[in-house]
Amino acid sequence: MKQPLTGISPISFYGSAIISLGLIIFASAAPDAAAAVFKHANDWIIAEAGWFYMLAVGGFVIFLLVLAISPLGRIKLGPDEAEPDYSYGTWVAMLFSAGMGIGIVFYGVAEPIMHFSAPPDAAPRTPQAARDAMEVTFFHWGVHAWAIYAVMGLALAYFGYRKDEPLVIRSAFRPLLGDRINGAIGDVIDIFAVVGTLAGLATSLGLGVAQLNATGAYLFGLAQNLPTQLVLIGIVTGLATVTVATGLDNGIRRLSEMIIIVSFILMFLILALGPTRFLLQAFVENIGLYLNGFIGRTFHIYAYEPTEWVGTWTLFYWGWWISWSPFVGLFIARISRGRTIRQFLLGVLFAPAGFSFIWFTVFGDVAIWLDIHEANGQIATTVAGNMPIALFTVFEYLPWSSFLAWLTGLLVAVYFVTASDAGALVIAMITSQGNEEPVLWLRVFWSLVCGGVAACLLLAGGLGAVQMAAVIAALPLAVLMVLMCYGIWKALSDEVALTTSASLPAAPMVPHEAARFWRRRISAIIDHPGRLQVERFIATTVAKAFESVARELEKPEHIDAGIEKTSDGLRFVISHGETVPPFVYEVRPVSKPIPAFVVTDASRKEGGRNRYYRAEVFLAQGSRGYDIYGYDLDQVIADIVNHYGRYRHYLAITA
Incomplete structure (x- = not known):
């Protein structure tokens, strides 16, 4: 008779489950104490390890760009005869919807308008502040963010499909640890990955429920408070649990394709209804600003003029992306079998980043333009007091505001579901020895835990506590990812040696x-x-x-x-x-x-x-x-x- 708990990696599963459930209990039973612990740990990491985050992410970008243009880029993520499982368009839609969907809706207006009204380096509400606002926003959501995901995804896809290792985080460390990855060290690596994924996912779900709550407040007059958000998390977690049970092809792929279409419709409407010529001009200039500041921003830690801004924004983003990288990395590895390393890196680094640039130009620049010409600063004032309502504040100054709000609500709800169910699927894979089709009960369990962690972090300090958890969980993962880059390079170098040997003349x-x-x-x-x-x-x-x-x-x-x-x-x-x-x-x-x-x-x-x-x-x-x-x-x-x-x-x- 089959045992009820088959199909799992025992230590990884039980260790991750105990830590996750312990966090839920701690945050629920003593929310004030939990909030204090999170704040202290977050402040220490920003003060003492912020430089490491900046250096590591800059190193990831350089490493991947060199790898993409080198001859190693021709190596396939899978056997030489493997072909991609998905078309290029479907592939981009899936990796993007799972990577940043909720975030771009939440921050699409909020981040540019906040940098415009309170910039780190320029006078507020000036043309220079507007330029800096868009440059910084592009920097936070561009190539650097996707380089973090690409490091993890490349390692997992290469070792999983090229070297036939289990599709789990520990597999990327075989060049460094050998067979020791099958023991306690490997279990610890996978537990770090699961806990980090939960923290990063909780951040996205926290932003998503705040945005969903704001949508309900705008359309139906729902109260914007914690009880409402907890109810919404429960509803969406239930929907995500149903979706994750349908598997990758039937559930996540179709939702991903749908939300890309809805996203383009919403962007096109804002472009058409807003100051179209200005937005097109701004997009061109924003690209130039981003490229001009690419290197300088990469290593700008404000060492000579210390400011809390870098911790609140840049280091939070780097921590968020790093803590979420096991989820997104494993997910994009799962859908990238058969592509070459060059195709993988160029697609992952530039396709979603390009979409983000268009999105933030349309929503961010229209908010800045309206705030200057129509709202007389009212948009910035509203966003400073209630960030989730930012998008709907902009709609008030555009035609078809109710229709735009309904479309946004649909987008947020679907992004919420795809992030939750994709996250649950990936965690289930990590805790089931890399099984690409984990057993149903395991997928359902982690879907419920994801929702529970997000809800309890909201209890323990609201959105701020959720964001702190991401930064805290990112530190050990950042160290692992630096080692992972060395492991990738070593394995690829060994493969070149094998290929060279294979080309020797036969006797x-x-x-x-x-x-x-x-x-x-x-x-x-x-x-x-x-x-x-x-x-x-x-x-x-x-x-x-x-x-x-x-x-x-x-x-x-x-x-x-x-x-x-x-x-x-x-x-x-x-x-x-x-x-x-x-x-x-x-x-x-x-x-x-x-x-x-x-x-x-x-x-x-x-x-x-x-x-x-x-x-x-x-x-x-x-x-x-x-x-x-x-x-x-x-x-x-x-x-x-x-x-x-x-x-x-x-x-x-x-x-």
Whole structure:
């Protein structure tokens, strides 16, 4: 009989669950004490470790840009023959909706207008203040934010799909820790990831419920208070629990595609109803301001003119993004299999950032323009006193205000659900040994815990406590991510060495004997065998070759070699200890269309076959792209031994 708690990683699950439930109990039973603890820890981190956050995030950007333009960018996140699971448009919609959806609605008006009315470096409400406001907003929501997500996502996708490791955070540390990641150290890494994800997710849900409450207040006259927000968290958590149970394709993907469409509709309406020419001009200038200040802002920690502003804004954002990076990183890794590193990095760094730039220009600049020309400072005053109502304050000065508010309410609700259910799915994956389809009860459990943590942090100090939790949880994760960058570089460097070894010229093992079979090989090349023929070839000739090589390896060095039957082929594996990746040589039947130039082939006639099968060779890094059907036993053995010799060369140069 199946045990009720199967499908989990026990220490990671129970450790994370105990910490999460303990936080919920502490914040519920002693909200004032919890608020004091959060504030003290947050103030200490900003004062003592703020420089580390700034340096780490700047390093992430440089590391990823170098990686994207280097030859390493051609390596696939998966076997060489892997293809992306989703179209580019769907992929961008999914990673964006899970990454920042709630935040851009909440801060779309609020952040630019607050920097405009209280800038860190310029006189308030001046043209320079407006320029600085948009430059800083772009900086907070641009490439730097997505570089944090990309580091985590790249590590997980590479080790999970290229190296066939479990899709959990600990897998990224195998180049540094070896098999120790399977023990207590790995469990601690995953627990940090879960707790950080909960803190980052709680921040987004806290912002989302505040925005949802403001929407209800504007449309229905709901009270803007804590009890209302707790009820809303309960409702949306219930909806998210239902959605997460439907899985990635049926639930999250469709919601992601829908909200991108709704977001573009809302942006287009604001652009059309607002000062269109000014917004288009502002977008061009904002891009220039962002590029001009890119390097300076990256390392600007206000060391010479200390200010609380950098802790309230930049360091809060970096902490938020870092604490949420296990969630977004694992989620985008899950949907990025089959893309090259270059495609992954260019897409993750620039596509969502570009969307954010358009969004903040439309909403932020329209708020600044209205505040100067129509509202006489009233928008800034209202936002300073009630940030969640910022967006609706702008609607008051535009036509169709009620329709815009309804559209915003729909957007916030769906963003809220997608963030919650995607977060629950990712945490369930971390605590289930990387299972990409965690058991239902585990997904439901973490969906409820996500809502519970957000609600209890609101109890323990409101939105401020939620934001502090993100900054606090980010510190250990930032250290882990710096180490992760080194692990990625080391693993990629080792792969280059393996590729170099694989390109060494092959020594002909049986030149005279193999020459006798050239007629048979020509026959195999021009033939177009069916699946049964190729499977028979694998089961006889290839299997005998594997057995012969295995027997020979066991004689002098007692090397452990094994033969494994896969779902669609036969695999030969040679192990050299737990710390060294095994040598893998696999042959699979691969279907291909019969070439169009074979016009006389009977199989091209009406009603005949239009596909044939190849006996393709696969190594650890994927398909080698050639067919060995028709090889003699000695030729198959020669091919195995040649590849194994290259593998031994790789071990020698990477030892």
